[in-house]
Amino acid sequence: xxxxxxxxxxxxxxxxxxxxxxxxxxxxxxxxxxxxxxxxxxxxxxxxxxxxxxxxxxxxxxxxxxxxxxxxxxxxxxxxxxxxxxxxxxxxxxxxxxxxxxxxxxxxxxxxxxxxxxxxxxxxxxxxxxxxxxxxxxxxxxxxxxxxxxxxxxxxxxxxxxxxxxxxxxxxxxxxxxxxx
Numbered sequence: 001x002x003x004x005x006x007x008x009x010x011x012x013x014x015x016x017x018x019x020x021x022x023x024x025x026x027x028x029x030x031x032x033x034x035x036x037x038x039x040x041x042x043x044x045x046x047x048x049x050x051x052x053x054x055x056x057x058x059x060x061x062x063x064x065x066x067x068x069x070x071x072x073x074x075x076x077x078x079x080x081x082x083x084x085x086x087x088x089x090x091x092x093x094x095x096x097x098x099x100x101x102x103x104x105x106x107x108x109x110x111x112x113x114x115x116x117x118x119x120x121x122x123x124x125x126x127x128x129x130x131x132x133x134x135x136x137x138x139x140x141x142x143x144x145x146x147x148x149x150x151x152x153x154x155x156x157x158x159x160x161x162x163x164x165x166x167x168x169x170x171x172x173x174x175x176x177x178x179x180x181x
Contacts, residue, residue, distance in 0.1 A: 043073055047116045047138045049154045062108070069112055076114040079142050083109050113139050119151055130158040131178070140177040141170040150177040
């Protein structure tokens, strides 16, 4: 677990991203595995971005995502979104193709979400609007009729242009929810 006050662990995360881990770094990381963190099972901590779990393997990420999705906020409906890749200039339909996480850039082919689920953008949507890869928030509302996921981002000011241009508004009033199509 990473704490905002834990500068050393933040540096370790940077080393992971830059592939500069030493043997000592690996020992420190391994010593932090499977140690319960205060508030780890508190849905509000995840929703508000105070807790994030780092995993090295995709199957472990999927396992944890499913456990938290189904275990927390049990009253909320689960929505499924299936990825759809489009090919340009093909003479025939290729149909459904199963791809590994490596082939999809570590993205799942089916995304399951529900209200209050923490989310992270995995691509730049609008640089000028602050909708950038890595921005985190949580699902405020899902409009399955219009295929909109309304996201409350942790940082102020993100998505103000998208909100202004939105053709629809969330049913549950919010001045800061951003439509993600």
